[in-house]
Amino acid sequence: MEGTEGTGSVGACPPPADPDPLLQTLDKVFGFRDFRPGQEGIVRALSAGRDVFVLMPTGGGKSLCFQLPALTREGTAIVVSPLIALMKDQVDSLCQLGVAAACYHSALGAAESRQILARMHGGELDLLYVAPERLLSDGFLARLAEIDIALIAIDEAHCISQWGHDFRPEYLQLPQLRQHFPGVPLAALTATADPQTRRDIVERLGLQQAYTHVASFDRPNIRYTVVEKSRPFEQLQRFLNRHPNESGIVYALSRKRTEEIAGKLCAAGLRAAPYHAGLPDELRHTTQEAFLRDDLDIVVATVAFGMGIDKPNVRFVVHYDLPKNLESYYQETGRAGRDGLPSEALLLFGYGDIALVRGLIEKSENEEQIRIELHKLNAMVGYGEERGCRRRTLLGYFGEGLKEDCGNCDTCLDPPETFDATEDARKALSCVYRVGQRFGVGYVVEVLRGADNERVRRNNHQQLSTWGIGADKSSDHWSSLLRQLIHRGYLRQDIENYSVLKLTEQARPLLRGEETLELPVPRLRVKAVKKPKKSRGPVGDYDQALFERLRARRKQIADGQGIPPYMVFSDATLAEMAAVVPQTAQELLQINGVGLTKLERFGADFLEELGQAS
Structure with missing residues (x-):
């Protein structure tokens, strides 16, 4: 599925005759002379009636990939979307472009609902956005059977997978769309999905022979910074002092904390407000509208805020608390800099947050889901502990390599000292091998440090040569080292098999003494980063x-x-x-x-x- 061509795409879309209606519509309606990278192949495949799977980061132009074909194909495009706010934002933007678009959801009044249905049956709509549960009701499916459907686009498609970071049960019925509308092209689109989630989406929706586009996850305009959490509100204030009068989002784990932080920011003279699911609908709507209209600079929110908000001039995102997984972190930081201009993402990383998030995960009654989420939390912790290029770690999690360090994260701008980790790495890799490549990080650390407990004795691992060889180092040292070995490709975690550690071919030369390994020295505090070169606009310097x-x-x-x-x-x-x-x-x-x-x-x-x- 990697690459911009992908499964079954070769020779699918011959060069169009001139004049090109797609390019004409792109120019006249959307105001763009050219496609962004990756868009053209998707648009032409979908316009030609093919299924497509699209993984494209926030700000990459994903929505246009189905909006443009919707305007050039006969009929109405049906767009499945999980949130009313997401639908409304896209519909409002389309209407400003002169496109006939509407959304159909439970918050509409009876008269407005009838009007939208009448427009749909009258063939007056180019695009209709609808929630999955409304779409799949018997009455609505019967209505759709009476009209010409241009295409069906499933936005936020990761919601269909249990491996996704935002699984939604109501998405589970979407595969039946293929049976109801066998001749209609189906598009599945997401900004955030690891390889397992991608496979699950394709299998569940039956996207066989689909045109597949997996874009780069890299957002080079975003600078990633992680600092050890210490007096966090003071850290936040120092950061905000560098962003006067700019739009930004601060994410916190609890409702109470969002209100506390927002109150302190307001007391400090900043235009800030809290946002969480426990606030009255009217207040949340007012806050969101004020933020969108630049009447409010900072929203302090739980993860309930931001999904589907297309505000392109968010200049910073701060995670006051640790996110549950890298998918959420990537998606939330991706709300900064959608316009491609320089932006920042700051994570306040605290070990106390790890236990808090783990406790929230373990409250679930679904053991399988707990296992998956704990694996993802461990990867998030590994990112926070990373002392090499953060962008390499982030992209690596999604299966994408980066040939050179990015030059736009805290560790690249202020490189940490390194140490010779060869001997410790060999000890860790040897221990993984000695325990049979059948255990996860925690257990391997126990064996390395010589733990004398029931589980170790039951496995008779106190007899191993690697038992206790790392007793002089802390559990945090070995956990961090193992995660770095995973990030660098010496180990892999088998997520489908309880996250057990397995050696890769890359580990062999290191174990045989044929190569050495240098790793960054863990540091307690990140120094102030150097300022980047002069910011430039899309066509160079500007006034x-x-x-x-x-x-x-x-x-x-x-x-x-x-x-x-x-x-x-x-x-x-x-x-x-x-x-x-x-x-x-x-x-x-x-x-x-x-x-x-x-x-x-x-x-x-x-x-x-x-x-x-x-």
């Missing part, structure tokens, strides 16, 4: 003062129309305007993100501002 004036004009227009500023133009589009300084409508139309509908609605205002800068 920062003009950019701020364009932002002010955008806010004025958005407030007048009652929409979020990014639905007028994104920061990336404004940055390109500030770099190019177009003076005519035709020149403005050449800016990425400026389509015909937006030119007609907003062009005159921005040309007036740009004219003053010439």
